Amino acid sequence: MKRTIVLLITSVSILACNKTQKENQGNEISKTQTVQPVNDAESGNKFDIEQIPYSTADLGNFPFLTLPKGLKEMNKPLKKSFDVCFFPVNGKMTAFEGQLYKANISADQGQEFSQHYFEKSMEDHLKSVGAVKAFDGEITQTEYDSYNKQDPNKGEEGDMGYPGETIKFYVIRSKEMGNIYVQYTANNAAGKLNILQSKNAGN
Incomplete structure (x- = not known):
């Protein structure tokens, strides 16, 4: 027992x-x-522009980027001396004002577009001039619904910020040129590129 x-x-x-x-x-x-959301890519912390070091690179003139060899603007890009553009700050589409450039990007005639080449070229160049990645991911359908009607350039050249679209967002902070916001996205057919220069943002 x-x-x-x-x-x-x-x-x-x-x-x-x-x-x-x-x-x-x-x-x-x-x-x-x-999964830790990507905000400040280096630390995983929420985006804070005051934590981004100033770039000492010679950035040249707006829009500060020359497309890599073999790529071109698909149509006439949207260029405005002052407008608004939305960028995914901590996954929330946030409006910034300033000089604006938006373009669709394709391969030169007779060549096929390479998503990897476009993205790697953008990343390498941006890092070389002191840009900091602030976001790399998709926004939600809810976020899209909340902001898209506020965007005056929705549907125009280089338009991005749709659900299911991976956005890579970088910030360059310059004492001479102000804050420069760069975002791009691509698939296996073409890419899109947005650049906004905000001269008075915190400088």
Whole structure:
């Protein structure tokens, strides 16, 4: 009888231990699957322009970027001396004002567009002039619904910021040129590029 009781207690203890181990494993799995949103790409912290160091590079003239060899503006780009453009700050489309450039990008005639080439060229150049990645991801349908009617250039050249569209957003902070916001997106057919210079934003 005593032996039966001891066996029962041992069995219950083993089952309890197994259950605890499984629960702990489940907790570990759920922790590893939690994705940290990309805001400030270097630290994972929320975007704060005051934390971005000033660029010392010679940025040249607006729009500050020359397209890589083999790529061109698909049509006449949208250029305005002062307008508004929305950028994904912490995943929320936020309006900035300033000099604006927006363009659709394609390959030169007779060549095929390479998404990898476009994105890598943009990233390499932006990093070389001291730009900091502020966002890399998609916005939600809810976020799109909340901002799209406020964008006066929705549907124009270089328009981006749609659900399911991966946006790469960089910021260049310059004492001479102000804050420069750059975002781009691409698929296997073409790319889009937006650049806004805000001379009075915090400078």
